[in-house]
């Protein structure tokens with residue numbers, strides 16, 4: 402038809418095969434394509450693209466005419482997926498909304514690494530998929546590492562079978578100290594007021610009670626919370642098992658003036674998770690990471706159940722925007 406775009410699967414450096422290419426890279430070859438052409442193309446291809454996403458875990462769109470937050474918003478809407486809003490989430494990251502659907506990926510300073518994680522796996526409410534868009538690539542580094550969580554779990558089960566068994570049997574809990582006001586210096590500096598969507602302490606306590614969280618008030622009105630038990634391993638509808646949790650990011654990265662990373666995780670029965678086991682998981686995940694080296698205009702669509710993501714430190718100005726898709730219940734096995 403007249404609106405068909407000429408797209409091609411591209412190969413990129415260090416692309417992986419599990420055995421499906423990871424990530425899948427879709428390049429646009431039509432010169433002078435407009436956003437309206439792109440919207441029509443997505444509307445036609447969306448089912449196929451989401452199917453590919455569920456198989457591969459990540460799709461990178463390169464060379465599409467997406468230049469700013471508004472065009473990114475238009476690109477996302479063409480998929481007609483239900484969005485997951487930051488306000489409703491229990492995310493710890495400080496973010497700024499650009500459009501109704503689009504926000505800055507994380508306001509943490511450039512030298513802070515965001516370690517591999519499944520988005521919001523430390524909470525009972527998580528998005529099924531994530532869109533990222535590179536508006537401005539940094540001068541140095543700032544890649545987004547992504548890691549196939551099913552492959553990680555297979556390898557981890559061989560290297561540390563007892564750890565995987567304990568994760569599966571006991572589940573995990575996460576502890577975090579939230580400040581009274583947003584702290585932009587921290588990768589998890591979102592205030593308890595913003596995180597819980599409340600103003601007063603008594604409201605915070607009611608919300609935490611509903612969530613089954615334990616809590617303790619600290620000095621300066623900071624709030625320590627410990628989640629209810631959450632699964633550390635989940636099964637997808639296609640039978641693949643995934644290391645769907647926040648253990649690596651919490652163990653490596655949940656440290657700031659309020660938090661000590663090693664105190665941030667434990668098994669569901671409150672027993673310790675051994676640092677040696679975590680070290681094995683970290684090494685395997687690092688080996689398995691593919692770095693998305695951003696080019697301006699790139700859009701990445703990530704399956705949050707199958708793939709972890711993070712952020713490398715960077716120098717220069719980096720503007721990567723994000724948008725979250727609600728869980729439509731089609732990815733996790735009951």
Ligand code: FE2
Pocket residue numbers: 518520710
């Ligand atoms: Fe994230």
